[in-house]
Amino acid sequence: MLLPVSHRVNERGHLEIGGCDLIELARRHGTPLYVYDEATVRSRCQEFMAAMGKRGEVLYSAKAFASPGFLRIVASEGLGLEVVSAGELHIALRAGYPTARIYFLGNNKSEEDVAAAFAAGATLVLDGFHDFELLRRVVPAGHRQRCLLRVSPGVDAQTHAFIATGQLDSKFGFSIESGAARAAVEEALAQDSIHLEGLHSHIGSQIFDLRGHVQALEIMLDLLAQLRAEQGYEPHKLGAGGGLGIAYTDADDPPTPSQFVGTLLAALERGAALRSLRQPALVVEPGRAIAGPAGVALYTVGSIKDIPGVRRYVAVDGGMGDNIRPKLYGARYQPLLAGDPEGSPTETVTIAGKYCESTDILVSDAQLPEVREGDILAMPAVGAYCLSLASQYNGLPRPAVVMVADGRDRLIRRRETYDDLLAAEIL
Numbered sequence: 001m002l003l004p005v006s007h008r009v010n011e012r013g014h015l016e017i018g019g020c021d022l023i024e025l026a027r028r029h030g031t032p033l034y035v036y037d038e039a040t041v042r043s044r045c046q047e048f049m050a051a052m053g054k055r056g057e058v059l060y061s062a063k064a065f066a067s068p069g070f071l072r073i074v075a076s077e078g079l080g081l082e083v084v085s086a087g088e089l090h091i092a093l094r095a096g097y098p099t100a101r102i103y104f105l106g107n108n109k110s111e112e113d114v115a116a117a118f119a120a121g122a123t124l125v126l127d128g129f130h131d132f133e134l135l136r137r138v139v140p141a142g143h144r145q146r147c148l149l150r151v152s153p154g155v156d157a158q159t160h161a162f163i164a165t166g167q168l169d170s171k172f173g174f175s176i177e178s179g180a181a182r183a184a185v186e187e188a189l190a191q192d193s194i195h196l197e198g199l200h201s202h203i204g205s206q207i208f209d210l211r212g213h214v215q216a217l218e219i220m221l222d223l224l225a226q227l228r229a230e231q232g233y234e235p236h237k238l239g240a241g242g243g244l245g246i247a248y249t250d251a252d253d254p255p256t257p258s259q260f261v262g263t264l265l266a267a268l269e270r271g272a273a274l275r276s277l278r279q280p281a282l283v284v285e286p287g288r289a290i291a292g293p294a295g296v297a298l299y300t301v302g303s304i305k306d307i308p309g310v311r312r313y314v315a316v317d318g319g320m321g322d323n324i325r326p327k328l329y330g331a332r333y334q335p336l337l338a339g340d341p342e343g344s345p346t347e348t349v350t351i352a353g354k355y356c357e358s359t360d361i362l363v364s365d366a367q368l369p370e371v372r373e374g375d376i377l378a379m380p381a382v383g384a385y386c387l388s389l390a391s392q393y394n395g396l397p398r399p400a401v402v403m404v405a406d407g408r409d410r411l412i413r414r415r416e417t418y419d420d421l422l423a424a425e426i427l
């Protein structure tokens, strides 16, 4: 399913989300506009939480999309939060996110990052030996910082072969192969300022085949068995990261959140029993799988350029500034017309953005009914890693964001103004 759960086609033949007509939203708020469906955010959160039950924790990965109006909904569903900088933590704090549920990750943390995590009472995920020194500087005598320790299990999820190589060649975490992971656990257990709650790993993103996650978990359990034998250490928590993929086009068929969590829990139970380990609580941190399917971008069609026998360019009023994924990862999308979502495709067009880059193409070869200037184009599955990677390139202010539910739309981020382009400049 590409569109949010609440979508329907209304009496006027327009696409509606959360009971709001998208043509009407575009008219009132202008475009580009990012529309988030509250029902989808909640249902994705609830599915993760229900699958996990009391056997672990679900954190939302703030890097996918972190707007206070969005984070408050995630927090109200009981999820924890994964942040990777003092800046993301600041946003979370301003959103009133319960700090005991926040985990602070990141390679190359600064002293400011560690101090912010400590002051907030968040859990810190140690990523390198440098973090030990920072904690010594930051944590006052007699206090302890709750920590996990990130290990790189060496599973390359992107190869589809899940080859256990490359442990040494990652900027993240302590490698198992080099012995760094075991040395880091030893150091963490010895350092008074650290309360080591467990280990953590993350193997990649937009993953459909869960065998990579299971393999990483097996590798982590082997490490746990070794740590128990050598250091008598058995962690309470085991982090398996995020990475569950979503559908961007009809060709995509990702596992559901229940399948993701269920597969990991089953592997954990089986693997822990096999090694006679006490089963740690599972921690997962999906970002894309929660925010991605909830967001739909609206653009207005402007100029249309025909190059006979070559291509028809349909230009919209956004592009790589609000969605760099096609340019960055070759990501594919399947747009539709908000005013004619069920219209039969009659033409193949290329959806171009308005940025001064030839590569500013949102969709190559989109199949659409006849497109005219002024039409509203709806782009599904843009809720994650679009606005969080957005820029003001070419002096284009970033879009507004509305949250829709029960026939009402709520502006959660206003459209930037031209003055916002100058907000940090010394004039």
Ligand SMILES: Cc1ncc(COP(=O)(O)O)c(C=O)c1O
Pocket: 061, 063, 064, 082, 105, 202, 204, 205, 206, 241, 242, 243, 244, 285, 286, 287, 288, 289, 384
């Ligand atoms: C450490 C970590 N956790 C969680 C995530 C979230 O991943 P996703 O959005 O694919 O679920 C990422 C993103 O790459 C990550 O680096």
